Amino acid sequence: MTDLPDSEQEAEVADALREAAAFRLTGRATINDIARIAKVSKKTVSRVINESPLVKPRTRHLVKSIIAELGFTPDPQARALALRRSFLVGLVYDNPSPQYVVNMQRGILDGLEETDFQLVLRPVNRGDANYWHRLRTFIQQHKPFGLILPPSVSEDEELIDMLREHGVDYVRIASVELDTPARMIRTHDAEGAAQAARHLCALGHVDIAHIQGPETFRSAHERRSGFVRGLAESGRTLPADMIAEAGYTFDSGLQAMERLIYAKRRPTAVFAGNDEMATGAYVAVRKAGLRIPEDISIVGFDDTPIAGRLWPALTTVRLPIREMGAAAAKLLLDQAAGNPPAEIISFSPEIVVRESAAAPPKAG
Amino acid sequence: MTDLPDSEQEAEVADALREAAAFRLTGRATINDIARIAKVSKKTVSRVINESPLVKPRTRHLVKSIIAELGFTPDPQARALALRRSFLVGLVYDNPSPQYVVNMQRGILDGLEETDFQLVLRPVNRGDANYWHRLRTFIQQHKPFGLILPPSVSEDEELIDMLREHGVDYVRIASVELDTPARMIRTHDAEGAAQAARHLCALGHVDIAHIQGPETFRSAHERRSGFVRGLAESGRTLPADMIAEAGYTFDSGLQAMERLIYAKRRPTAVFAGNDEMATGAYVAVRKAGLRIPEDISIVGFDDTPIAGRLWPALTTVRLPIREMGAAAAKLLLDQAAGNPPAEIISFSPEIVVRESAAAPPKAG
DNA sequence: CTGAAAGCGCTTACAG
DNA sequence: CTGAAAGCGCTTACAG
Numbered sequence: 001m002t003d004l005p006d007s008e009q010e011a012e013v014a015d016a017l018r019e020a021a022a023f024r025l026t027g028r029a030t031i032n033d034i035a036r037i038a039k040v041s042k043k044t045v046s047r048v049i050n051e052s053p054l055v056k057p058r059t060r061h062l063v064k065s066i067i068a069e070l071g072f073t074p075d076p077q078a079r080a081l082a083l084r085r086s087f088l089v090g091l092v093y094d095n096p097s098p099q100y101v102v103n104m105q106r107g108i109l110d111g112l113e114e115t116d117f118q119l120v121l122r123p124v125n126r127g128d129a130n131y132w133h134r135l136r137t138f139i140q141q142h143k144p145f146g147l148i149l150p151p152s153v154s155e156d157e158e159l160i161d162m163l164r165e166h167g168v169d170y171v172r173i174a175s176v177e178l179d180t181p182a183r184m185i186r187t188h189d190a191e192g193a194a195q196a197a198r199h200l201c202a203l204g205h206v207d208i209a210h211i212q213g214p215e216t217f218r219s220a221h222e223r224r225s226g227f228v229r230g231l232a233e234s235g236r237t238l239p240a241d242m243i244a245e246a247g248y249t250f251d252s253g254l255q256a257m258e259r260l261i262y263a264k265r266r267p268t269a270v271f272a273g274n275d276e277m278a279t280g281a282y283v284a285v286r287k288a289g290l291r292i293p294e295d296i297s298i299v300g301f302d303d304t305p306i307a308g309r310l311w312p313a314l315t316t317v318r319l320p321i322r323e324m325g326a327a328a329a330k331l332l333l334d335q336a337a338g339n340p341p342a343e344i345i346s347f348s349p350e351i352v353v354r355e356s357a358a359a360p361p362k363a364g
Numbered sequence: 365m366t367d368l369p370d371s372e373q374e375a376e377v378a379d380a381l382r383e384a385a386a387f388r389l390t391g392r393a394t395i396n397d398i399a400r401i402a403k404v405s406k407k408t409v410s411r412v413i414n415e416s417p418l419v420k421p422r423t424r425h426l427v428k429s430i431i432a433e434l435g436f437t438p439d440p441q442a443r444a445l446a447l448r449r450s451f452l453v454g455l456v457y458d459n460p461s462p463q464y465v466v467n468m469q470r471g472i473l474d475g476l477e478e479t480d481f482q483l484v485l486r487p488v489n490r491g492d493a494n495y496w497h498r499l500r501t502f503i504q505q506h507k508p509f510g511l512i513l514p515p516s517v518s519e520d521e522e523l524i525d526m527l528r529e530h531g532v533d534y535v536r537i538a539s540v541e542l543d544t545p546a547r548m549i550r551t552h553d554a555e556g557a558a559q560a561a562r563h564l565c566a567l568g569h570v571d572i573a574h575i576q577g578p579e580t581f582r583s584a585h586e587r588r589s590g591f592v593r594g595l596a597e598s599g600r601t602l603p604a605d606m607i608a609e610a611g612y613t614f615d616s617g618l619q620a621m622e623r624l625i626y627a628k629r630r631p632t633a634v635f636a637g638n639d640e641m642a643t644g645a646y647v648a649v650r651k652a653g654l655r656i657p658e659d660i661s662i663v664g665f666d667d668t669p670i671a672g673r674l675w676p677a678l679t680t681v682r683l684p685i686r687e688m689g690a691a692a693a694k695l696l697l698d699q700a701a702g703n704p705p706a707e708i709i710s711f712s713p714e715i716v717v718r719e720s721a722a723a724p725p726k727a728g
Numbered sequence: 729c730t731g732a733a734a735g736c737g738c739t740t741a742c743a744g
Numbered sequence: 745c746t747g748a749a750a751g752c753g754c755t756t757a758c759a760g
Binding site: 041 | 729730731732735736737738
């Protein structure tokens, strides 16, 4: 390509595009076709695709024009083979809430939109003996570009070690600071739980209980300690007999609520560690012939769609799961591109006041 | 490899395994490593991997032993490049119910377990102008092994045409017979709806209404017509003013129920086309100050987890979504392997009796 | 700034 | 029943 004045470059581009248009019908183009039409080597085309700065602007322009004209997109399998790294982003999760899972998936897909990356699902069961082995096989075989790890998978340090060994990028979503800004998204669960506490205190409740999530989830600890902190602001405490441990599931929430209802001192308000358990608590309250919120106020956490579908609608604490998923996907790409943020990206929950929490009953 | 007696073959295998074990530490093996250790060509190794019958049993045994010893698995990206077909199975869906989606995903993953296939998510919005274009781009770029199409995507004949053109295998899940046994899974929605009708008739209801799903879903038609058929068995009909159309969503179900409650003749029982709409109906009933099931009985369809979490628990019709997903995945693999079933695989729903439907109120 | 050669780990004709 | 050659569509050193 000699050094031509602009008008001649335009003519050159136009010529190439004409040739490209003719080619178009033949089928899917490859990097070789682009190279031939542009009269450059395929390596140069590869450089343009990979945004290498080592290409003369005029060459870049010509190649890009042809790529656009042909609607060419590089073959992900071929790139993967050459790069020893696929274009798959794996979501590794064990959260039992379908709502959480679906929202997270949608968010990641939002973040991956308009890219060549595909979302691959890897549900796991951390209790399963094969969990570890199967995940490693997946990584070795499919060489995922990166992994997104929501709680509680994000808290598995052994897993993180394995990913480091294999050079797999990852983003952890967690309620505590577990990693560098390039590798994690932080949620301030404790702050959300404190808001729940303030809300219940403001309504006048004194006998307040908590249905806690499983010990194996850091979020369960964060939500509890934040709740305790919020109560303390109003001089209230959370005595041991006002804590019922459960497993983030509907059934465990129902049983926990029953324990609280039939305890010596029945609470007038209950903060459940997630909406699933709050939903179980609803049923326990109804079975006992009590009313929500007249007899017992209930507050949840997550704001999953079920919250708005209950009667009365559940007052709960919302984390923007979908936005978090999108942020995680984008962080993964930024990290790989060498553009990590300076500080940890974090999300603060906010209480969503609906109808399930009101003033406590008058009589003791 | 000369023709040795069995004992010598065992010695030969043992030798190879010793060499393989030593190799093991070096890192991931390739087809070339296997070939070298087995002293055969890599093509022969490829034949063993692909279950070609054109391999001498003794050679096959030797190669398989080494593969097992090394824990070798062929590189999916390399195979994809050579085969012009990836190992991704795409789930293309537009069902608004998260429960349905998660169950379907789990089922497909069940069916894909222990294979090299990965599940890739492709949620779509059929109303979106880009729907078509983006799906085609995905297919052209990623060359998915196959697609699984639940309703209503399964009903898009234009999409099917495109898949045929591109040679992409698919399995449709639908409530009507849309394709050959190799390419579809059938659900007998009408039969399930008829069961709902029989249940309500047996309880003594006469004024029975239906909240119908969207016109764009064949399942909505099937459920309605099956319901009408079930009513007819008891000499009952479904007059036009007893049908409220909605969109398979919570809000649309709530509004549809309100229309039915405030109509001239209020029904004593309502069959909702899915659980989401039934959940909306619950709220409408409560808002009107009425009780379930004392004033109005409600029956849903799908048996999503929310059904058991409501109070009172929802009587509904269950389709085994997860099992259907697993069957769809297996059918896709069987189809590709050239083993299609003789008849269409089908699933029949069954009514799950809980507490939301009872005898109608005594007074008119 | 650009290109020719070699390679990523497989498979598909083609021979024998 | 088995193998040597060529190719799938890209990228990574290595030269210049």
